[in-house]
Amino acid sequence: AVVSTQSTGANCKAVKALPRGSNSSTVYSVNHYYQLLYNYGILLLHTGQPNAAFNCLTEAASVYTRNPRLWLRIAECAIGVCREHREASPPAHSNTVKCIVGSGAYRKTILNTSFQQQTKRISADLVNAGPTPTLTYAVLCLSNSLDLLPPGSESVKCLPAAPVKDPSELRASVLCKLAYVWLELGDPLQAIKPAQSLIEQDTAPVHLRLLGCIYAAEANILMDKTYEATCCLSRDLVERIKHSSSTAHGELEGGEEDNSEITSTIILNSVALHCMKRDLNKAKRILVQHLSTLRDDEHPLQATMLLVYIELRQGNTENALSILKQQQCS
Numbered sequence: 001a002v003v004s005t006q007s008t009g010a011n012c013k014a015v016k017a018l019p020r021g022s023n024s025s026t027v028y029s030v031n032h033y034y035q036l037l038y039n040y041g042i043l044l045l046h047t048g049q050p051n052a053a054f055n056c057l058t059e060a061a062s063v064y065t066r067n068p069r070l071w072l073r074i075a076e077c078a079i080g081v082c083r084e085h086r087e088a089s090p091p092a093h094s095n096t097v098k099c100i101v102g103s104g105a106y107r108k109t110i111l112n113t114s115f116q117q118q119t120k121r122i123s124a125d126l127v128n129a130g131p132t133p134t135l136t137y138a139v140l141c142l143s144n145s146l147d148l149l150p151p152g153s154e155s156v157k158c159l160p161a162a163p164v165k166d167p168s169e170l171r172a173s174v175l176c177k178l179a180y181v182w183l184e185l186g187d188p189l190q191a192i193k194p195a196q197s198l199i200e201q202d203t204a205p206v207h208l209r210l211l212g213c214i215y216a217a218e219a220n221i222l223m224d225k226t227y228e229a230t231c232c233l234s235r236d237l238v239e240r241i242k243h244s245s246s247t248a249h250g251e252l253e254g255g256e257e258d259n260s261e262i263t264s265t266i267i268l269n270s271v272a273l274h275c276m277k278r279d280l281n282k283a284k285r286i287l288v289q290h291l292s293t294l295r296d297d298e299h300p301l302q303a304t305m306l307l308v309y310i311e312l313r314q315g316n317t318e319n320a321l322s323i324l325k326q327q328q329c330s
Contacts, residue, residue, distance in 0.1 A: 034063045035160045050080030058131045068148035075141035081133035142178045172204035179215040188219035210262040233270040
């Protein structure tokens with residue numbers, strides 16, 4: 001922040017030192033205000049200050065309108081602000097539990113059966129949305145970024161930053177965030193399009209394509225398309241993505257640890273999906289096989305809860321209690 005203030009002050013002094021009546025080209029060559037604003041906005045974004053970064057980058061976008069990476073960064077700011085608001089005010093109750101009836105030995109918990117818990121939160125006048133850090137505005141920014149990217153792999157200018165020689169990774173990032181935002185807005189029909197495009201993009205980083213599988217599956221579940229969701233989480237598709245990405249790039253991007261974590265999430269989502277379809281035997285087989293590849297201290301809580309659910313549904317109460325006791329001791 002100190003360096004930014006000093007740079008801005010030096011820029012103002014340089015502009016004021018120009019003789020009166022200087023032409024616009026001379027002023028432009030000396031005035032680096034918007035470049036400083038752009039750099040400061042990126043700095044704020046990467047230091048966890050999305051709201052301040054949003055203000056800087058939206059002002060810079062008034063000059064660098066054809067920078068697709070800038071529009072992506074503005075969308076990331078909006079997503080970050082919305083995430084901060086959500087973490088600051090968590091929901092008062094879980095959407096999973098509908099109500100609790102009875103008392104004592106007759107107490108029962110009634111669960112929601114509908115997976116579409118949130119209504120669409122996007123207004124009809126999306127095109128007229130102003131520059132505010134909302135998910136609605138993030139959709140506009142991401143759409144701008146996609147429109148500015150060339151269809152092939154040719155270089156794209158990103159003034160005031162260096163040009164992007166291969167826009168495939170940038171396009172993949174935009175598609176990934178667009179799918180996420182549409183899901184957050186409660187519109188799975190719109191989310192499925194960028195998620196599917198991301199999965200089919202062979203030149204995209206593997207971790208982003210795997211996230212595309214998760215988003216596509218979630219969108220299909222929200223539309224009650226369990227078969228399509230199962231296909232998105234299938235082991236064959238995951239292995240094909242890993243193989244095609246490693247063939248195209250020589251090695252898996254995103255870090256082996258990141259890819260393993262995403263793969264584990266896909267497997268657990270697949271188990272949950274088989275539970276929804278009441279195929280408990282297959283769900284248990286996939287889950288047990290996955291847990292056998294992990295150490296005891298690496299078992300995620302979601303996996304333990306899924307195993308407890310399966311045991312209870314199959315009537316194995318003692319096994320479920322034993323798993324919960326082991327979880328408490330660990």
